[in-house]
Amino acid sequence: MPATLIDRLWDPHVVADLGEGWALLHIDRVLLHDLSGWRAMEEMRERGLPVRSPALATATPDHAVSTAPGRTGESYAPGARLWSGLRDGAARNDVRFFDLGVPGQGIVHVMGPELGLVLPGASVVCGDSHTCTNGGLGALAFGIGSSELVQALATQVLTLRKPGAMRVRFEGTPAQGVTAKDLVLHLIGRLGASAATGHAVEFAGSTVRTMGVEARMTLCNMAVELGARFGVVAPDDATLAWLAGRPFAPRGALLDRAIAAWRGLASDPDAVFAREVAIDVAAIAPTVTWGTSPEHAMPVDGVVPSPDAAPDAARRTAWMAALDYMGLTPGAPIAGTPVDWVFIGSCTNSRIEDLRAAAAVLRGRAVAPGVQAWAVPGSESVKRQAEAEGLAAVFRGAGFAWREPGCSLCVAANGEAVPPGARCASTSNRNFVGRQGKGARTHLMSPAMAAAAAVTGAIADVRRLAA
Amino acid sequence: MTPFTTITGPAVPLMRANVDTDLIIRIERLTGTPRESLGAFCFEALRFRADGSEDPACVLNRPAFRQAPILLAGPNFGCGSSREGAVWALIGAGIRCVIAESFGEIFEANSFRNGLLPVALPREVVAALAQAASAGAALTVDLVARQVRTPSGEPTGFTVPPLRRAALLEGVDELAQALKRDPEVAAWQMRDRKARPWIWLGEEG
Incomplete structure (x- = not known):
């Protein structure tokens, strides 16, 4: 019987079949950060539970730590207890821990792949919905809650229902200025934020095959904004090249064995999907969001929609609330909307290729007067590489603040926030009400588009800037 | 975990699409507030105005719904962040059951873990229940019989994965x-x- 990639990732991890599609699934990697990991470690201690397989767990602080230059784990006082709790919990349980300032520290979904801890075919969990990012390497990666995290640490298995298989095929060559972020925002805008609920999404097609591995992680990162707990891309030569030599990736004979297994991680040509969508990428423009759900996406050369165009009553209500919150008028062009803040960072777009794309726009240009612009690299290693390549100098030279690695303005869990009413062009993943700070207004976009917004002081079409 | 069998009471209709867990509980409450105290901050961005006063226009603040144990919601309720604090906040605010067309998957899993019952029903059914609830009808959600009942209408059946149902009924x-x-x-x-x-x-x- 033909199998999907999801079958090939899921089935080997089944420790016990519980019937009706449910299984006790083995977890190969548990990643912990300060926000959810700290709490899980505390609960383990209170319940007297040891970590079942410490070698499979890794911890790093990213959410509630300051990203100000010269920061320590205590710079943001409310996060100090989380940072030290994670560190001490890791030490108590023999879990490896990458502290601030150490290569390896970073946004958990950036550092896991970067260290080669995340591998094709591995099942990966973290108390964080963007764990699906790791699917860009061909891992079965998904976000879980606190209770599930404690169980994963204590038992190394979770009770789960196998997701349906959905495939999204991006075909063709994107226009200049159009990136993985634009493709996935376009997709979510077209299908809706719950289009993939109950499914794992395999991203495939010629566009994905020729896409860099880091761009694939951007696609998979946003799978959860489409409603899917899992996003995945079949591993290929590009994946192997990207993983080569990473600290925890296998080497030598072990690598040869691993590669032989990884080569089989693909959907059969005649595999059947519960849902399949094909998208011609040539028609996609640089894409931004106008509202408070990632499904509120639109081409940058379009106009803000009217609630009268909403597809149903619940969305009409949501659109009206979103327009009010965002301070936008239906029918107005989105391009030219002035921005107060620009944020380049987050698990969606803070890897080296993202920083290169933004720097390419910023080179020889300056941040518009009155705009606060931040670049927050995804990890200590990304930061060091960007500094070595001269990218940090480009950001600084243009007027950006160049900061320490962490989640920062994506989630505002560390005291860093966009002020009430301020408008932010952001490379992050969520434009929810209050996400970047109480009353903050977020427009999601790619790193190149965020850079274009920074230098023009407004939402701008990067294609026009380049001309 | 508190077992769930049957509840009866007012149901507050929050019928907008894609209510995310950030909206249910703000991130800073997860770094500074004990789990047991999160209820007071449930939906704070909707319930309070910028000056900190309660917004009387918000349906959650209406006297008839303040003690509601049931929440009726638009599709994709609980999407977004995996924060289990969203479930703790709802429970802290007295909610034991959310009825919606669909749910964010991690939120749904977190709900079952904490004795909060997510009930998925077709859009028209949720809309009809919202209409009845707005008019003051108390709803009954019966997990034993797998039914939602209004005082007047026919009972509506729903499905819950048997493993999850058993765990909720017995508080496993x-x-x-x-x-x-x-x-x-x-x-x-x-x-x-x-x-x-x-x-x-x-x-x-």
């Missing part, structure tokens, strides 16, 4: 259940160390 601790199956996990791991030695960091050799 899933972690304790999984620990009992550790011999199976150990046997699986023994085989896997041979099949995929590259997975077993620091344990190779």
Whole structure:
């Protein structure tokens, strides 16, 4: 019987079949950060539970730590207890821990792949919905809650229902200025934020095959904004090249064995999907969001929609609330909307290729007067590489603040926030009400588009800037 | 976990699409507020105005719904962040059941873990229930019979995965259940160390 990639990732991890599609699934990697990991470690201690397989767990602080230059784990006082709790919990349980300032520290979904801890075919969990990012390497990666995290640490298995298989095929060559972020925002805008609920999404097609591995992680990162707990891309030569030599990736004979297994991680040509969508990428423009759900996406050369165009009553209500919150008028062009803040960072777009794309726009240009612009690299290693390549100098030279690695303005869990009413062009993943700070207004976009917004002081079409 | 069998009471209709867990509980409450105290901050961005005063226009603040144990919501309720604090906040605010067309998957899993029942029903049914609830009807959600009932209308059936239903009815601790199956996990791991030695960091050799 033909199998999907999801079958090939899921089935080997089944420790016990519980019937009706449910299984006790083995977890190969548990990643912990300060926000959810700290709490899980505390609960383990209170319940007297040891970590079942410490070698499979890794911890790093990213959410509630300051990203100000010269920061320590205590710079943001409310996060100090989380940072030290994670560190001490890791030490108590023999879990490896990458502290601030150490290569390896970073946004958990950036550092896991970067260290080669995340591998094709591995099942990966973290108390964080963007764990699906790791699917860009061909891992079965998904976000879980606190209770599930404690169980994963204590038992190394979770009770789960196998997701349906959905495939999204991006075909063709994107226009200049159009990136993985634009493709996935376009997709979510077209299908809706719950289009993939109950499914794992395999991203495939010629566009994905020729896409860099880091761009694939951007696609998979946003799978959860489409409603899917899992996003995945079949591993290929590009994946192997990207993983080569990473600290925890296998080497030598072990690598040869691993590669032989990884080569089989693909959907059969005649595999059947519960849902399949094909998208011609040539028609996609640089894409931004106008509202408070990632499904509120639109081409940058379009106009803000009217609630009268909403597809149903619940969305009409949501659109009206979103327009009010965002301070936008239906029918107005989105391009030219002035921005107060620009944020380049987050698990969606803070890897080296993202920083290169933004720097390419910023080179020889300056941040518009009155705009606060931040670049927050995804990890200590990304930061060091960007500094070595001269990218940090480009950001600084243009007027950006160049900061320490962490989640920062994506989630505002560390005291860093966009002020009430301020408008932010952001490379992050969520434009929810209050996400970047109480009353903050977020427009999601790619790193190149965020850079274009920074230098023009407004939402701008990067294609026009380049001309 | 508190078992769930049947509840009856007012149902507050929050019928907008894509209510995310950030909206249910703000992130800073997760770093500074004990789990037991989160209820007071549930939906704070909707319930309070910028000056900190309650917004009387917000449906959640209406006297008839303040004690509502049931929430009726638009599709994709609980999407977004995995924060289990969203479930703790709802429970802290007295909600034991959310009825919507669909749910964010991690939110749904977190709900079952904490004795909060997510009931998925077709859009028209949720809309009809919202209309009845707005008019003051108390709803009954019966997990034993798998029915939602209004005082006047026909009962509406719903489905819940049998494993989840059993766990809710009996208040089962899933972690304790999984620990009992550790011999199976150990046997699986023994085989896997041979099949995929590259997975077993620091344990190779």
